[in-house]
Amino acid sequence: MPLLHLCCWLLCIFLALAPGAGATPAKFHSEPGPVPALDNYFKESLNTRDGLPHNTINALAQTADGYLWFGTWEGVARYNGREFKIFDRSPETGLPDVGVRTFHVDWQQDLWIAGSRGGLVKVSNGVWHAYPPLGVLINRVLLDSQRRLWIATEGKGLYLQDEAGQRRVWHRADGLPSEQVHSLLEDATGRIWVGTSDGLVFLDPDLQIQQVASAELQRTPVFALLERQHELLVGTERGLFALSDPQAQPLSLLANVPVSSLLPQGPDILWIGTVDRGLFRQARGVTEQLDIRQGLPNNRVLALLLDKENSIWVGTNGGVFRLRDAPFSxxxxxxxxxxxxxxxxxxxxxxxxxxxxxxxxxxxxxxxxxxxxxxxxxxxxxxxxxxxxxxxxxxxxxxxxxxxxxxxxxxxxxxxxxxxxxxxxxxxxxxxxxxxxxxxxxxxxxxxxxxxxxxxxxxxxxxxxxxxxxxxxxxxxxxxxxxxxxxxxxxxxxxxxxxxxxxxxxxxxxxxxxxxxxxxxxxxxxxxxxxxxxxxxxxxxxxxxxxxxxxxxxxxxxxxxxxxxxxxxxxxxxxxxxxxxxxxxxxxxxxxxxxxxxxxxxxxxxxxxxxxxxxxxxxxxxxxxxxxxxxxxxxxxxxxxxARLTPPIVVEELIVDGESLPLGGTHRLAPGSNRIEFQYAGLGYVMSQRIQYRTLLEGFDSQWVNRGAAISAEYTNLPPGSYRFRVAAAYPGGDWSKNEAIIEFTLLPQLWQRGGFQLLLLGLLAGSLFLAIRWRLSSLRHSELRLRKLVAEQTSELQLLARQDALTGLANRRAFDEALQHEYQRSQRYQTTLCLALLDVDHFKRVNDQLSHAVGDEVLKRVAAVLQQQSRSIDLLARWGGEEFAMLLPDTSLQDAAEVCERLRQKIEKMDLSDLASDLRITISIGLTSNHKLDLSQLLLNADHALYQAKREGRNKLVLADLPQQTAS
CATH class of the missing domain: 2.130.10.10 (YVTN repeat-like/Quinoprotein amine dehydrogenase)
Incomplete structure (x- = not known):
């Protein structure tokens, strides 16, 4: 290896291990370079509150159509930039269980999905094809260049499935170091590498398992494999290594850090996910770290993805995290x-x-x-x-x-x-x-x-x-x-x-x-x-x-x-x-x-x-x-x-008179089909809410119709005939997508709209008029029923608005009670810790009495704003009533919840309210408890008792109900 190359890698190791290597750089660059610092990225998170079925993101993928896919223990979530569509165990998917462990987008751009109970499914052109399950958790799948499917399992060794569906298996008796296989890779020579819980091996051309020479890569779990620049990168429990040859000694790139996933970005950047240290990035001799201190939802990184718009997606135990370029910094x-x-x-x-x-x-x-x-x-x-x-x-x-x-x-x-x-x-x-x-x-x-x-x-x-x-x-x-x-x-x-x-x-x-x-x-x-x-x-x-x-x-x-x-x-x-x-x-x-x-x-x-x-x-x-x-x-x-980015466009749903139809092929719509709706999406994720659309219904429209940001187009009372619906998408100021989404359909005529029948009508005018009037009345009645249904749906939407507190914008008591019931049941089901905090503004009555209710309302709004800014994305805040607030902290230990609440208390205490009154100072008292051996009513009662204890002890204090001898102030 050239000396300069070796020096660069040694510099990486030094920076990774040096104290403060994970700190966020303190310098912004006025001219963004090709490798911006991590704090120059815009960061955002998605979790169950945004529609994900589970916060543990085991797998990430993007398919050729532009959709993003997230694999969780509660099914597959497909994302279009605005909302998720959930696929779970159903006849459509063929999955034997909702738990999904891995994705693989093969060289044919098909998506393989595998996970619990050995479920194995291929999604091709929107159609799900299920294969016989293996009966054991599948950790990885790989379709190699010879169309052979390799399957890594958790306890049953390594499987090989050929095009005919025949399977062969390797166990410890065949030379496999362990029955637990974590990672798979086909290198440029066609060699298959296998990472197990007990070291790295590869298969020779005769499909015989061969050991690597290095002891560093033996007897250690190998979680991630990547080929880059003629080197094999191996992510293990002991760190990241580079291997140039099976018989060579590896070079340590990141020592004593358990590596779970690897993602290249061009020739100079490597993203490294870890088991418990968050996310690392190595770029041109510089190693940076990003963890929960800089906004990562959880330090356990399970999957990494670079999408087509150069955003980095990070799957964690606390949801999916995204790093991307944005118009603003x-x-x-x-x-x-x-x-x-x-x-x-x-x-x-x-x-x-x-x-x-x-x-x-x-x-x-x-x-x-x-x-x-x-x-x-x-x-x-x-x-x-x-x-x-x-x-x-x-x-x-x-x-x-x-x-x-x-x-x-x-x-x-x-x-x-x-x-x-x-x-x-x-x-x-x-x-x-x-x-x-x-x-x-x-x-x-x-x-x-x-x-x-x-x-x-x-x-x-x-x-x-x-x-x-x-x-x-x-x-x-x-x-x-x-x-x-x-x-x-x-x-x-x-x-x-x-x-x-x-x-x-x-x-x-x-x-x-x-x-x-x-x-x-x-x-x-x-x-x-x-x-x-x-x-x-x-x-x-x-x-x-x-x-x-x-x-x-x-x-x-x-x-x-x-x-x-x-x-x-x-x-x-x-x-x-x-x-x-x-x-x-x-x-x-x-x-x-x-x-x-x-x-x-x-x-x-x-x-x-x-x-x-x-x-x-x-x-x-x-x-x-x-x-x-x-x-x-x-x-x-x-x-x-x-604007130069052009988002792909897809039609997601064709709805005819309220019934969703399959999207494939040419549709023949029944006579009398009245309301035809197309729902579409531009699959861009940089400015997804700002994507613009235009549509053209050939056979009806004479020119393109600009739809703005509307994501549906509806047509009513179309005459019979053949139609071709086209839709294109663009970012503001950018070009329209060249690959339009197209749906062709034929609206069949009613019997009375056919030429032969019209000739017959000449001799049966009186009867025809009677039938036409009768049909018209029936159509109006159906329209009336549809309108009533629409009004009912809109009424239901208005009722949803009643779930928000008008003053603070937080969830109201009703919404919080529902969330508390849901989170409590979820914590019991998954045996996780749920913490509940009740917060009360101290001496609030004095504010109303001495400064006016208007000032009191403004104080409540500012307190709510600070609570929102300082709480975590997984926490749920609500106005409990009056000057009381409530906060749910799911999947959070009592100690961590106490740290969150204490930070909130200190932030409220330091609020600058001098624009409302020169000597105005606001504090809060907090009662905190957890669901340890408590039913729902006891949980609320404990938090309430802790709150009143905080007030009795002088206010401006946090009291932990489960540990009454401990307080924080």
Missing amino acids: TFTTEQGLASNFVRTVLSHSDGCLYIGSSGGLNRYCDGELSRLDLSTVSVGQSVLSLAEGPDGSLWAGTYADGLVQLRDDKVVQHFHADNRLPANEVRAVLPLADGSVWVGTALGAVWLTAAGDKLYGREQGLPSPFIMGLYQSSDQRIFIGSGAGVAVLSATGELQRLDLSGFDDADYAFGFAEDKEAGLLWMSTDRGLLAYHLQTDQISMIGRAQGMPFDKLFQLVLDQQGHFWVSSNRGVLRLNRQQALEIVNGQRGWIDIELYGESDGMASAQANGGSAKAATLHHDGSVWIATSMGVSRVQPERLKQF
Whole structure:
């Protein structure tokens, strides 16, 4: 082996074993390289709450049609990007048991499924073919290049099944080290490798079992095999090894780590799943680890998959975990932000980006985050606003310490309530070219000049003294945004209030952005976007009536590709600038919207506003948005990369008059078939909720019909004839799929629609009229019955809405009781631990009595939000009633549940509620119990007793009911 090659592998081993090798890298790269750091991936999880039948994911596969398949102990789940379809033991599947252990997609693109009781099934073109079961758990299957099927079992050795279905078996007496076979591989030479619980062997051309020379690969379980670059990678209980020849000594690539699965990604990247250490990645001499500390649902990795869009899927004992590229990336405290609650961002002429948050001020330069220390002038260092002076200096407005000017990272000026400012809360700063500075505070706007200061408040004509935005337009006017509207100061010093009452009573003005080419100043308000014509002083509106999905918008940014990016509490909107101008000019009535949120890479869809600027365009063309969970970045140019992907399209169901029909072949529909529905799916997983569809029914439609994101097309009262249904899919801005999904069908005519029968009708007109009327009445009655059924279904859907608490958005008591019953039964069935916590907001009545019920409601909503953010994906939260909350922690030991609850208690205790009341502090008391030897009623009673014990002992405490002598506080 070349010396350089050896050195690279030794470096991998050193990094894997070194302390901290599993830590998440702290550096973001402004220019993403070909091998991004693990924390640059967008991470998401799916589990039983999302529709999986079981959280243990034993197998993963993607078939040629684009579907993703998940194998669990409760059946097979097929995923289309939006929902799962479950296949279990049934005549359709032929499975003898629901437990699925392994998948294998062979070179013919057929899917093999095997597992409990020796069940063996092949899925080919959507049809399930079952083979005689072996009566023992199957761990792996492999169809080799000679069409021979190899079957690895848990206790009955190695089977070989030929095309005729004849089987041969190898046992220990035949040289197999163990009856337990874990892994199979056919290498490039056609040699079959077999990993057992007692070492690695291979079969020679005569199908005789041969041992490898290395003692390292003997007498150890071999769980995973992979051939890469003329080497055999062997994952064992002792680590990962590379073997160049059966008689050679292996090279250790990852020592003392039990390896369960291997996945290559190109020539330079290897993903390594482990039995209990999470996920490793080796790339170009660097080894990184990702485990439950970085969001992996469980450290036991059972399966790995690289899909056709380069997403990494990880099957664990806690659900499936996904690493993928996303339009947005987010910086949080994990990467070095002072705080996750970001209020303002500024792109500076020095090429850096400055980020102000509730914890301080950060600078992002050359891919590195650093922190600027304001402790000498700001105790809390909570930054609300940022601006750049004409001299390049940095101005930072704070929440409680006034305004700071920095030059070369040093404070050169500090203005506060005792020094020229009316208040210390500064939400907007506007330095002017003449050296003067406008400062927007909670008690008015002040203009600081060398000749003196001038204060503008309600007495001087401002709609409100609470200032949130300041902007100097290209015609030198100063626009002042407040909590009650907008005022404009002319170059001559005249202050005029803009009348916004005719625009849905717009009140709050959060931000300004000028489109100089169009001569417009865009104002983000609590009723949508307002376009102020700088030449005519006219105002136009783009609000709900024009297609905006909600009212309150914070900051507009115009990117370099001709789109607006607008931040809001419910995500980031992307609008077409040309469409917006056409609406303003009266040439268009509706604007197309793209809404981005958590599924697109944002840690939180809740952007922040009320301070300037809440979003900005950086010099590299990226758009940065301040959010409640870090600062999010999107590179609009990169959206083309996602648009270039074309999702495969499939028709999933053909429904005729409520009855589902098989999809294969040409369908002959019975005369009178009235309602024909096609349900389809674009099998893309990068932006699955944003896939667009178009359909064409040849024989009926004259051109393609754009369906937007709708996933079904319905036709009624089609005339008899032959039809061809075509559907295509695309990501926004991308090409339509070339391989359309096509369904052909013929709608047979009624007897009276046939030519011969129509001739007969000429002689039997009277009778025919009677029959036609009678048929029509019958058809109407059937339609009425169908409509009644539809109304009943819709009524049922409305009843489902009653399961959510209207104030907090959490599950309500009814939904929680059902979930508790289900989880308790499941824990009893599988002998797992279920923990229940009851949480109560301490002294909540004082909040209602002293501060108002409105403040109390806001407190409950924020408590609920913190609980949601800090709890795990498998936990279920609900509002139990009043100020009480309940939380279910399935598959969780009492100790782990106590750690979760204690973290929640501490997070609630540290909540910043100063915007509601300056001295408001909220704590919670928690009673925690588990289902150990308890029935359901005792479980609730124990948790309730523990809660009251926590209150008796002084509140702000966690009490464990099952261990009454232990408390945490």
